[in-house]
Amino acid sequence: MAPEKRNPRNIIILSVIIVICIIVITVSFKDSGAFSKIRILTFDFFEPVQEKTYLFFRPVSHFFLNIREYFNLNAENRDLMEENAGLIKDYSDNINLRVENDSLRHLLGMQLRQDHETMAAKVIGYFEDKWQSEVIINKGGSSGISEGMAVVNDEGLIGIVIFVSSSSSRVRLLDDPQSSIGARLLSSRKLGMIEGSPEKKIYFNYITRGEEIFKGDILITSELGGNIPAEILIGRVKSTSVRDNSAYAVIEVEPFADYKKLEYVLIIKS
Amino acid sequence: MKIFFKVLNFIILVLCILLQFAFFENFKLVNIGIDIVLVAIIGITIFNGEIYGMAYGFFAGMLIDILSGRIIGISALLYALGAFLAGRVSGLELKKKILTDLLLVLIVTELNILFKSGVYYLFGFSASSAKLGLEMLINPVFNAALMFILFPLLDLGRERKEELGFIFKKKA
Known part of the structure; x- marks a missing residue:
């Protein structure tokens, strides 16, 4: 153990760090774009290493995930x-x-549904804690990606692009507590919001408790979702319940996509 | 030579950050995982002292916040505080060094989880208390287990008086 004298120097250094952190936290909380240039530079610098490390360890992490799924x-x-x-x-x-x-x-004389212009991207990172749930993909601003674009795979909607550097982007997954997307029930066409939660469960919110919702009902994106095209598969109703003193039903949704096993995704550009 | 160990520890810390993103984020039990970066910072504090621990903690936290965090600065603050706490608690000279290290990892992990939840709560991010309780039970155990792999790595090449908490036998 390194001998450390209990002198006030350590307290002073800690105080300086605390002050710097408080300033940085305040600035970044008030204006999320304040550090965007530093973020973009750091992202671009680490992108090649991040990609190589993630791809190197992916078979190992998939092995552990597969063991869990076996049961x-x-x-x-x-x-x-x-x-x-x-x-x-x-x-x-x-x-x-x-x-x-x-x-x-x-x-x-009506047009058939238009196909969306998409771009394939590789998942090169995954980040999850109580407050966020994101993946990093290897396509960024230089490939024409911009914030707000929808990200899908062959199973359905994955999330939304929330940060773009020149060569990579961060995608907020549907189970992120901050995620909120307009959705419809495929059978009854009822509108609601698909929202994440700190428990990493996805809920279909703002459906009044008297409505008939069945387990297994399929959810799709609504036409009111901004940049997100309508009628993209999201998931199916896993369970429904009611909460005391609430006018809305609690509808848990099971997404079609398995976020932990994502390898390739498509970004919808148009 | 001392500077060599500090540089080596810094490289190990950067590798730990990459490993956290590439592997440990996928390797979670009920969404609770291992904080390899925190364990590395505790180790660096033990082997290099409080100041290096705080500086490396600040750097690692900033990097993590920039790469993944919603609010920049929170992890930097928490890791620097973690290093400071580790420096203070490491003063407790228990009978066996391994017990001191184990206690250190457990205490600093618990306090880190509590501080983190508190700071995020202040910024309006809610979290379930059940999940917090579970995290406080599981995460320190994972981190303590990781300590047995990471601490010898951080201590690599240095002269050691003890091995797994037991004093080496004096050569005749």
Whole structure:
């Protein structure tokens, strides 16, 4: 152990650090853009190392995640078989409806839904604590990415771009307590908000407690979501309950995407 | 030679920050993980002294805040305070060095969690008390386990009087 004399020098240094931190905290809390240049420079500096380290350790972290998931495989398999049976039944109906829809749109002169312009990105970092839940991707401002763009994968919506440096970006995931996105129930078209929580659970909020919501109902993004295109899959209703003295139902949502296993994502640019 | 160990410790600290982002963020039990950076800062304080601990803690915290934090400066403040506390508690000379180190990691981790939650609460970020309780139970245990790997690394090359808390036998 290094011998350390108990002199006031240490207290003075600590006091200086505390004062600097308080000033920095105050400035960054009042104006989040105050340190954006330093943030962008640091992000760009660390991006190559960050990417290499993350990719190096990813097989190990996935190995541990897979062990945890192994114990849920039976239940998951049963659920998937049930779901598959339902989907097979719906498949032929959907083809007929699609043909009918296309011909009706053609008759009315309406355009078919436009495809979105997307860009693929690699996940190079993951950060989670009680107050935030984010991933870092390897595409930034130089690739035309800007704040507010929606990020998806083949399973559905992942989150929103909240910070952009020239070569990487930070994406706020749906389970982040600050996350709030307009959403709809696919079956009843009811509007609400998809919000994260400190427990890392996702809730579909602002649905009055009398409304009929069923477990398994699918949620999609609404057309009122700003930069986020409508009708992107989000997840399904996991459970519903009511809270005393609240006019709204508590609806927990299970997202389709597994945030801890993200490798590649798509950023919706248009 | 002393400066060499300080530079080596600094490199280990930067590697710990990268490791935290690349690996430990994914390796969590009920969303509670290991704070390898805090353990490294406690170790640096023990082996290099309070001043280096505070300076390295401030640097590491700033870097983490810039790379991931919502409010810049919170982690820097907490890690510097952690190093200061570690410096004070390390003055407790228990019978075995390992016990002092273990106690140090447990106390500083607990206080770090409490300070962090308090500061975030003041800035309007809520957190469930159940989760906080669970974090205060699990996180120190994880950090204490990591201490057994990280402290010998930080102590690498230095002359040691003890090994795992036991005094080396004097050579005849």
